[in-house]
Amino acid sequence: MTRLRRAALVGNPNAGKSALFNALTGARQKIANYPGVTVERKVGRLVLPSGEPVELIDLPGSYSFDAASPDEEVTRKVVMGEFPGEAKPDALVIVLDAANLEQHLVFAQEVIALGVPTVVALNMIDLAERDGLVLDPAALSQALGVPVVPTVAVRRRGLAELTEAIGSAEELADAQSHPDPRPHITLPERRLTARNIAKAAILSESTEHRIHAGLDKVLLHPWLGPLILFAILFVIFQAVFAWATPFADALDAGAGALSGLVVANFPAGFLRDLVTEGVIAGVGSVVVFLPQIVILFFFILLMEASGYMARAAFVMDRMMASVGLSGKSFIPLLSSFACAIPGIMATRSIADPKDRLTTILIAPLMTCSARLPVYGIIIAAVIPNTSVAPFVGLQGLVLLGLYLAGIVGAMVVALVLRKSVTKGDASGFIMELPRYQLPAVKDLLIGLWQRAWVFLRRAGTIIFAATVVLWLLLTFPKADPGESQVDASFAGQIATAMHPVFEPIGFNREMTLALVPAMAAREVAVSSLATTYAVDSDDEDKTLAALEGKISQLWGLPTALAFLAWFVFAPQCVSTIAVARRETNGWKWPAFMVGYLFALAYAFAGLTYWLATAAGL
Amino acid sequence: MTLEALAIGQRARIVAVDWDRVAPEDGKRLRALGIDEGARIAIAHRGVLGGRDPIAIMIGRMTIALRRAHAEAMTVEHL
Structure with missing residues (x-):
């Protein structure tokens, strides 16, 4: 028997995979990019009960091996052992959302059919219980032919059992089914099997999911939803400064x-x-400026981990559609307020190539935190610290104006791009809205x-x-x-x-x-x-x-204002250009991006200076 | 009737999908999520700021957001 060296976490998006990865490996993770693609490669160390360390890889969430996005392509290649420079994992851990068995079992069957030693983590079992589901892990294990361990990653439940199961996965390998003799099972067949397995594993079920539905009623409300989102964004930006x-x-x-x-x-x-x-x-x-960056990321992480981020995308979809994008672009663009690099990397979840390219090209227009130092110092120096209304300072107002200038600029640029260089059909918007949970x-x-x-x-x-x-x-x-x-x-x-x-x-x-x-x-x-x-x-x-x-x-004031206007549009840092190059596979689009940003920056800085001078400021 | 015309909260089954009206990548994504012929669904939310887009549907215990254009390609019957 060869020693177990490498294991990988696989599963649908929103199965709580990353939380399980954090719980199993702790803070000592190595994050890098897979060569040639900007998909994060997260590796950590898991210590088995025998004391032996195992390299644990967190793979991007996938709905199937029939890859629809660069993320899913990486997962498929790594699991199949086809990724250059990446050894095939010795064991796989499938992470299932206990409350979405029927849907998640479709991909799980594909993974199990590979014949690699596999363990199933029946994750977020507490949320399933909260939704009135009672599950039978033993029945599920029997139906799938692999060990099933109930876990709650965020509450650290079931981790020891899961680690033990991973440790014995290799021994079980012989007992497990070998590669599926019928590789051409159709999707409807898999779906039917998934439904039957899920039905057998669910002991009792009530159709109530009150918390979830109640929150959505408010947060996705046609009028309240956008109001709440804008209120949240307002609080975030206030907090970043205050x-x-x-x-x-x-x-x-x-x-x-x-x-x-x-x-x-x-x-x-x-x-x-x-x-x-x-x-x-x-x-x-x-x-x-570290505190401001940390606070902004705190809110972004909180929105992601609680499940609200997908609702924000839903609420923003209509607005984004008016400039030819979709709600999916909202998440990368929001991240770009912290830094364009994670923002551009987050565009990989956008399936439509032209949508994705447009989002990459406008991401640098979102005011990243690196521009805050520039804005902060110049505003403090030249804008008087007076109030224009109770609780509304002139300095804060100018700052808000700079952010808005970037956003409006981005929307106009997106509209122009979608009618010219990234011309194409209106993009679609398909997105799972995960259940809410306390991060x-x-x-x-x-x-x-x-x-x-x-x-x-x-x-x-x-x-x-x-x-x-x-x-x-x-x-x-x-x-x-x-x-x-x-x-x-x-x-x-x-x-x-x-x-x-x-x-x-x-x-x-x-x-x-x-x-x-x-x-x-x-x-x-x-x-x-x-x-x-x-x-x-x-x-x-x-x-x-x-x-x-x-x-x-x-x-002079005109000079300072021109400098601010320059930085609203200024061509971004070298790292952003490098990421854009990697994302778009060439120099063509980064060159285009730098060119149009430079032209905009020069024009608007000039305009600001001349207007301010003419106005006698 | 199409999924687009379904009232909020009304349970229905998808009986046919005109995949030619859906972009190939979108179709792949919808099928991967289980939104296909035979699926039991209900509309949970529709529209923002007075529009009828996007739509959130319930399938099993999942909530999926999609566009009106997708819903128009799907024929449903009441359950």
């Missing part, structure tokens, strides 16, 4: 204190300047940690590197006495060369300089401004507050 402020202030103060500590303890010189002006001022000004805190925390880590890694690598390189370019060659350091530096010379292009739209040289590293990551625009002004000042205060003062002192 709740994050104390944490952001604390981080900023921490960066200032750290900088002071370095200044006090190290001799003045090149290295000390590099650390305070380059690293702490640069990276610090970006890390400050497990652990799943939320794991999700949040993974997102925060991605952001911090960016801050520690690409943003760090860009900041240091920029600082070096700003520091050398040294200026002659009486000459401005920025003017003399390499960076200053580059900016001077580029400046004629951006001068007509009101950008000063520091802004022009900030645009270059902002292509690496948008938030670098802020650290770049911070570094530029820090290099030029004798001030010891290199924090965000100091930068704010500089901007309000040195920039």
Whole structure:
């Protein structure tokens, strides 16, 4: 008998597969992409009762092996052992939603027919019980010919039993049926079998599912539903700003204190300047926005885990249909408010290729969290902190306006694209609305940690590197006495060369300089401004507050507004372009995307500057 | 009558589907979800902001959202 090394979780979408994966493997997961496709490959370690570790893979949810999306294609290839570089799993764990047996057993039969050692996790059994279903796992096990273990992943029920069953799966392999001798079973036949097996496994059933239906009555109500969705979105964006402020202030103060500590303890010189002006001022000004990103992702994860996200897609479908998209595009676009990269990756659930391409092309117009630092600093610097109505501040209103500008821009662009480059039939919208459930805190925390880590890694690598390189370019060659350091530096010379292009739209040289590293990551625009002004000042205060003062002192209002308008449409960071390339299999669409965004950004920044100047602001 | 014309809450069985009126990928997805001839369904919700789109149907214990155009391709009979 060969040792069990690799097992994979398979099942329909919404069977609670990811929650089970989290419960079985804990937080130590490796998330990467399958080469060539942007489908997440999640691998964790499961320790068997014998003490032996098993590599557990979480495969994308599938309705069948007859793949309809890139996700399902990955699942099929990995399970069949056809995925290049991925060994065939030694055992499979089918995750079934206990309350949707009849539907989920259709795919389960396909999996079992492969003849690989298989265990069934009869998951979310508590929700089935809540819906008045009483199930007989033993009968199900007998009908399917494989072990069946009832589990509640989010409450950690049945995990030990499941692990034990996986451990013995190999031994059972001989006893289990070998590859199905009748591989050409039709879908209606499978469906009939599924119905009969489900019927036999259900001991009693009441047709009540009150909580679910009651919530849907309100949340999918023709008028209340949209109202509630917009109220939720309003609360989310309020929270992102209000709740994050104390944490952001604390981080900023921490960066200032750290900088002071370095200044006090190290001799003045090149290295000390590099650390305070380059690293702490640069990276610090970006890390400050971690709280906002975490809060936004918290709400997105909460909406996904509770089952509400699919309802939001339902509610938004009609609106999205008016610009030629479907409600399915709403989820990637909402994620894009945090970051366009997971947003573009989430488009893989959109089956229609033209729909998906359009969504990818407009995703960068959603104001990602990396643009928040830029908006935040400039708004704080040039927009007076006054109230236009009780509880409605002018600064918040301007911010809302920037978000809306991005959304309206995206809708108009989608409409134009669907009538030109991605012309085609109106897309369909078919989506399962999963049952509501209380999300497990652990799943939320794991999700949040993974997102925060991605952001911090960016801050520690690409943003760090860009900041240091920029600082070096700003520091050398040294200026002659009486000459401005920025003017003399390499960076200053580059900016001077580029400046004629951006001068007509009101950008000063520091802004022009900030645009270059902002292509690496948008938030670098802020650290770049911070570094530029820090290099030029004798001030010891290199924090965000100091930068704010500089901007309000040195920039005119039209210039600041033009900079904001630029970032509504600005071509996105290099990582987004890379993801778009991978998603669209070539450079054609990313090039198109960068081109149209650049044109829009230039036009709108210019328009803003000229109008604001004409208005005498 | 078509599924589109079915009243909310009324139980029905799909007796025929004109798959030519449904995009091939959509058809694949609908069949994978069990929405096919013989399926017992009911409409749970219809429309947002005064429109008749999209539609949420119950099949077994699943709720599936689809478009009016899909529902128009399906012939149903009352149960």
